[in-house]
Amino acid sequence: MFTKDEKKDLTKRFWQSLEEKLTTTGKMKGRNLDWMNYPNKINHLYFRMEANEELARFCIDIQFLDDGVREVFYEQFEEFKKRLTESMPYELFWLKNYEHSNGRVISRIYSELKDVDIYDEKQWKASQQFLHDAFITFDEFWEEFGEVFRSLK
Numbered sequence: 001m002f003t004k005d006e007k008k009d010l011t012k013r014f015w016q017s018l019e020e021k022l023t024t025t026g027k028m029k030g031r032n033l034d035w036m037n038y039p040n041k042i043n044h045l046y047f048r049m050e051a052n053e054e055l056a057r058f059c060i061d062i063q064f065l066d067d068g069v070r071e072v073f074y075e076q077f078e079e080f081k082k083r084l085t086e087s088m089p090y091e092l093f094w095l096k097n098y099e100h101s102n103g104r105v106i107s108r109i110y111s112e113l114k115d116v117d118i119y120d121e122k123q124w125k126a127s128q129q130f131l132h133d134a135f136i137t138f139d140e141f142w143e144e145f146g147e148v149f150r151s152l153k
Contacts, residue, residue, distance in 0.1 A: 047142075055113060074096055089134070
Protein backbone atom coordinates (compact mmCIF):
# COMPACT_ATOMS: atom_id res chain seq x y z
CA MET A 1 0.00 0.00 0.00
CA PHE A 2 1.05 3.54 -0.68
CA THR A 3 0.71 6.55 1.55
CA LYS A 4 -1.40 9.46 0.42
CA ASP A 5 1.76 11.42 -0.46
CA GLU A 6 3.22 8.51 -2.42
CA LYS A 7 0.00 8.20 -4.44
CA LYS A 8 0.02 11.93 -5.08
CA ASP A 9 3.62 11.77 -6.29
CA LEU A 10 2.98 8.78 -8.56
CA THR A 11 -0.11 10.44 -10.02
CA LYS A 12 1.78 13.67 -10.66
CA ARG A 13 4.69 11.87 -12.34
CA PHE A 14 2.33 9.76 -14.46
CA TRP A 15 0.57 12.82 -15.88
CA GLN A 16 3.79 14.79 -16.32
CA SER A 17 5.32 11.91 -18.27
CA LEU A 18 2.23 11.67 -20.48
CA GLU A 19 2.26 15.43 -21.03
CA GLU A 20 5.87 15.21 -22.24
CA LYS A 21 4.90 12.51 -24.76
CA LEU A 22 1.99 14.59 -26.03
CA THR A 23 4.15 17.72 -26.24
CA THR A 24 6.72 15.82 -28.31
CA THR A 25 4.00 14.51 -30.64
CA GLY A 26 2.48 17.97 -30.91
CA LYS A 27 5.80 19.52 -31.86
CA MET A 28 6.20 16.88 -34.55
CA LYS A 29 2.81 18.03 -35.87
CA GLY A 30 3.94 21.64 -35.69
CA ARG A 31 1.77 22.73 -32.76
CA ASN A 32 1.33 22.54 -29.03
CA LEU A 33 -1.02 19.86 -27.69
CA ASP A 34 -2.21 20.97 -24.28
CA TRP A 35 -4.59 18.22 -23.29
CA MET A 36 -5.60 19.88 -20.01
CA ASN A 37 -6.69 23.08 -21.75
CA TYR A 38 -7.52 21.75 -25.18
CA PRO A 39 -8.62 24.69 -27.34
CA ASN A 40 -11.95 23.35 -28.61
CA LYS A 41 -13.50 26.84 -28.18
CA ILE A 42 -16.79 25.38 -26.92
CA ASN A 43 -17.82 25.85 -23.30
CA HIS A 44 -19.30 22.75 -21.69
CA LEU A 45 -17.59 20.36 -24.13
CA TYR A 46 -14.60 18.63 -22.58
CA PHE A 47 -12.00 16.15 -23.77
CA ARG A 48 -10.71 14.36 -20.70
CA MET A 49 -8.30 11.67 -19.70
CA GLU A 50 -8.68 9.69 -16.51
CA ALA A 51 -6.51 7.06 -14.90
CA ASN A 52 -6.66 5.26 -11.58
CA GLU A 53 -5.79 1.90 -10.06
CA GLU A 54 -8.27 0.08 -12.32
CA LEU A 55 -8.27 1.70 -15.75
CA ALA A 56 -7.29 4.48 -18.12
CA ARG A 57 -10.06 6.33 -19.98
CA PHE A 58 -10.34 8.95 -22.71
CA CYS A 59 -13.67 10.83 -22.62
CA ILE A 60 -15.62 13.32 -24.64
CA ASP A 61 -17.97 14.89 -22.09
CA ILE A 62 -20.89 16.98 -23.34
CA GLN A 63 -22.01 18.92 -20.29
CA PHE A 64 -24.33 21.67 -21.48
CA LEU A 65 -26.79 22.79 -18.82
CA ASP A 66 -29.58 22.88 -21.39
CA ASP A 67 -30.58 19.29 -22.21
CA GLY A 68 -31.66 20.29 -25.72
CA VAL A 69 -28.27 21.80 -26.54
CA ARG A 70 -26.52 18.77 -25.05
CA GLU A 71 -28.65 16.51 -27.23
CA VAL A 72 -27.86 18.51 -30.39
CA PHE A 73 -24.12 18.19 -29.74
CA TYR A 74 -24.42 14.48 -28.96
CA GLU A 75 -26.41 13.94 -32.16
CA GLN A 76 -23.76 15.82 -34.13
CA PHE A 77 -21.12 13.44 -32.76
CA GLU A 78 -23.40 10.57 -33.78
CA GLU A 79 -23.43 11.97 -37.34
CA PHE A 80 -19.67 11.41 -37.35
CA LYS A 81 -19.85 8.12 -35.46
CA LYS A 82 -18.66 5.97 -38.34
CA ARG A 83 -15.70 8.24 -39.06
CA LEU A 84 -14.73 8.57 -35.40
CA THR A 85 -15.17 4.85 -34.70
CA GLU A 86 -13.12 3.83 -37.72
CA SER A 87 -10.26 6.18 -36.86
CA MET A 88 -10.13 5.48 -33.11
CA PRO A 89 -7.74 2.61 -32.35
CA TYR A 90 -9.92 1.50 -29.42
CA GLU A 91 -13.60 0.70 -29.00
CA LEU A 92 -15.82 3.69 -28.25
CA PHE A 93 -18.81 3.59 -25.91
CA TRP A 94 -21.65 6.05 -26.50
CA LEU A 95 -23.81 7.18 -23.58
CA LYS A 96 -26.46 9.77 -24.38
CA ASN A 97 -27.44 10.02 -20.71
CA TYR A 98 -24.67 9.41 -18.22
CA GLU A 99 -24.84 10.36 -14.55
CA HIS A 100 -21.59 12.16 -13.81
CA SER A 101 -19.94 11.92 -10.41
CA ASN A 102 -21.18 15.47 -9.75
CA GLY A 103 -24.78 14.18 -9.97
CA ARG A 104 -25.60 15.88 -13.28
CA VAL A 105 -26.69 14.02 -16.37
CA ILE A 106 -24.29 14.54 -19.26
CA SER A 107 -23.54 12.78 -22.53
CA ARG A 108 -20.29 10.85 -22.72
CA ILE A 109 -18.38 9.13 -25.48
CA TYR A 110 -15.41 7.22 -24.16
CA SER A 111 -12.83 4.54 -24.64
CA GLU A 112 -11.07 2.71 -21.85
CA LEU A 113 -8.28 0.32 -21.09
CA LYS A 114 -9.05 -1.89 -18.11
CA ASP A 115 -6.74 -3.71 -15.72
CA VAL A 116 -4.05 -1.05 -15.59
CA ASP A 117 -2.91 0.68 -12.42
CA ILE A 118 -1.61 4.24 -12.32
CA TYR A 119 0.25 3.36 -9.12
CA ASP A 120 2.26 0.62 -10.80
CA GLU A 121 5.02 2.28 -12.84
CA LYS A 122 5.49 -0.94 -14.81
CA GLN A 123 2.00 -0.40 -16.24
CA TRP A 124 2.50 3.24 -17.18
CA LYS A 125 3.67 2.43 -20.69
CA ALA A 126 0.41 0.65 -21.57
CA SER A 127 -1.80 3.30 -19.94
CA GLN A 128 0.10 6.20 -21.45
CA GLN A 129 0.21 4.62 -24.90
CA PHE A 130 -3.55 4.11 -24.77
CA LEU A 131 -4.24 7.69 -23.65
CA HIS A 132 -1.71 9.13 -26.11
CA ASP A 133 -3.14 7.21 -29.08
CA ALA A 134 -6.75 8.02 -28.17
CA PHE A 135 -5.97 11.71 -27.68
CA ILE A 136 -3.91 12.06 -30.87
CA THR A 137 -6.56 10.26 -32.91
CA PHE A 138 -9.27 12.48 -31.48
CA ASP A 139 -7.14 15.58 -32.07
CA GLU A 140 -6.90 14.65 -35.75
CA PHE A 141 -10.69 14.18 -35.86
CA TRP A 142 -11.22 17.53 -34.16
CA GLU A 143 -8.84 19.31 -36.55
CA GLU A 144 -10.95 18.02 -39.42
CA PHE A 145 -14.46 18.41 -37.98
CA GLY A 146 -14.22 20.81 -35.03
CA GLU A 147 -15.57 23.74 -37.04
CA VAL A 148 -18.85 21.85 -37.55
CA PHE A 149 -19.28 21.68 -33.78
CA ARG A 150 -18.19 25.29 -33.24
CA SER A 151 -20.90 26.38 -35.69
CA LEU A 152 -23.54 24.85 -33.38
CA LYS A 153 -22.85 27.20 -30.48
